[in-house]
Amino acid sequence: ELKVEQNPLFLSMQEGKNYTIYCNYSTTSDRLYWYRQDPGKSLESLFVLLSNGAVKQEGRLMASLDTKARLSTLHITAAVHDLSATYFCAARPDTNAGKSTFGDGTTLTVKP
Amino acid sequence: DTAVSQTPKYLVTQMGNDKSIKCEQNLGHDTMYWYKQDSKKFLKIMFSYNNKELIINETVPNRFSPKSPDKAHLNLHINSLELGDSAVYFCASSQTGGGPQHFGDGTRLSIL
Incomplete structure (x- = not known):
């Protein structure tokens, strides 16, 4: 069964700093997703990564995928307060296209 | 023109009741x-x-029963509600082929 581990689970950082959230998954996966959830709100799709070496960027967020290491990263550049949220990664296994397994989420707090 | 809509947004009820989310x-x-x-x-x-x-x-109590009258609708009926059922329930949709999931705003279920 596919397991997805994120770390750290909680991240407090200052505005202007850089940091990386890590997402490891246990079995082969044909795609990796990143979502954002603001407090009390729904989940919003950020990125879909399809292949080894894929990199996608949106503003101060950049996601990458290494399928050989079964690792995806979400890099935050020069954090701003508006990025405070919970970030989830999810992996879809090769063997069950209907089911994505979510990590436990990383709650990011950006302080002035 | 909400993409995924759930009703109700809040559900407060007593233990033992039966409720549905659409x-x-x-x-x-x-x-x-x-x-x-x-x-x-x-x-x-x-x-x-x-x-x-x-x-x-997934392994959920059989008190939970989903029903999909057509591909645009998925309802969740819960019998004999228990304290441990208190949570936020999210509906989501996606297209076959692996695009990201689109989430509804959630239904916040509180059991008294």
Whole structure:
């Protein structure tokens, strides 16, 4: 069964700093997703990564995928307060296209 | 023009009652999901339907029964509600082929 581990689970950082959230998954996966959830709100799709070496960027967020290491990263550049949220990664296994397994989420707090 | 809409947004009820949550999507997607998010924000898939056919049925109490009258609708009925059922329930949809899931705003269920 596919397991997805994120770390750290909680991240407090200052505005202007850089940091990386890590997402490891246990079995082969044909795609990796990143979502954002603001407090009390729904989940919003950020990125879909399809292949080894894929990199996608949106503003101060950049996601990458290494399928050989079964690792995806979400890099935050020069954090701003508006990025405070919970970030989830999810992996879809090769063997069950209907089911994505979510990590436990990383709650990011950006302080002035 | 909400993409995935759930009703009700809030549900406060007593133990032992039976309640339903409704979900509709207007994105033309063929796969719909129910997730449970607990107080620690852990997100667990419960059910998934593809074109009205149940394709994912995780280990949840049989008090929970999904029903999909057509591919745009997925409802969740819960019998004999228990305290541990208190959570936020999210409906989501996606297109076969692996695009990201689109989530509804959630139904916050509180059991008294």
